[in-house]
Amino acid sequence: MLSASKGILEIISQEWLSGMYDVLRPKVSSLRGSLQKHS
Secondary structure, three states: OHHHHHHHHHHHHHHHHHHHHHHHHHHHHHHHHHHHHHO
16 A cells, blocks of 8 residues: 555656656746856
8 A cells, every 4th residue: 555655656756847847948948048148
């Protein structure tokens, strides 16, 4: 029982992290672009 819930938690956290990565990646790339323009 415990190991099953742990596996589910790992799957959820991986899905969440990949979702956050997809959300943050465009912001990071745009930030990087604006920084390169300034320097």
